[in-house]
Amino acid sequence: MVIHIETAVHQVIRVLYPWLRIQEHKWVDLISTLGKYKPKLHHHIVKWELPMTGSLKCNTDGATKGNPGPSFYGFCIRDHKGDLCYAQAGVLGQTNNVQAEARAILEALRYWVTTVDAEKVLETDSLTMINFIKGVWRVPWEISEIVEEIKTMIFKQGVKIQHIFREGNQLADFLANHAAEIDRKVEYQSFKELPSTGRKIINTDKQQIPTLRIRTRKINHHQA
Incomplete structure (x- = not known):
């Protein structure tokens, strides 16, 4: 079974960052989206x-x-x-x-x-x-x-x-x-x-x- 690299990366992102809503499947678009991602930090004392x-x-x-x-x-x-x-x-x-x-x-x-x-x-x-x-x-x-x-x-x-x-x-x-x-x-x-x-x-x-x-x-x- 052959899995395209873009599909594999998209699946990894869904597992590691389930809160991100990423629709792109092309490699260039995935890199661009992740490059712009700035996680919101939550703190607790x-x-x-x-x-x-x-x-x-x-x-x-x-x-x-x-x-x-x-x-x-x-x-x-x-x-x-x-x-x-x-x-x-x-x-x-x-x-x-x-x-x-x-x-x-x-x-x-x-x-x-x-x-x-x-x-x-x-x-x-x-x-x-x-x-x-x-x-x-x-x-x-x-x-x-x-x-x-x-x-x-x-x-x-x-x-x-x-x-x-x-x-x-x-x-x-x-x-x-x-x-x-x-x-x-x-x-x-x-x-x-x-x-x-x-x-x-x-x-x-x-x-x-x-x-x-x-x-x-x-x-x-x-x-x-």
Whole structure:
């Protein structure tokens, strides 16, 4: 089957830029249209928000070096002032991205529900996991047991789980990648014990300094 180059390029454009309405099929016209295209930029202000007084917030993240590949997790618990109560990062072995995010949430809950007696809010930048836990999407068989354990602990402990854009989840992200660098489990009981990068992130979050999230497509508050 022979496909003309103009037709192939037009199909690629439709896939990569579905919001563009391009009628031209000739090569010269396609190049001209794309050359004039100036994408509209959408922005959204993102920041890690302080929990309410009397509440604690836990942020989680999973990191995979390959998909699948060596995987790691990180989570951190902070109070209403933004001060660190506890942080942990560790090695998960060979998993894919979704499994790493699920295990990160599970590790956080296993620690949290047995050691902390306070109102709990858990945040993850994985909208996929949020949809699995809330029953919006069908759970893959390979993480079905993990998700069930997560849901059980959330229900029994009254944990509120919510999505946050990755720009507001920087401390958990740092911890997961830090575990990848040192390739072992670590725990931090205080701000002073954290590596300097982690301390800088905490100080930024405490000051409620926002990050600007910029995309060429409209940013939905419920999208990652």
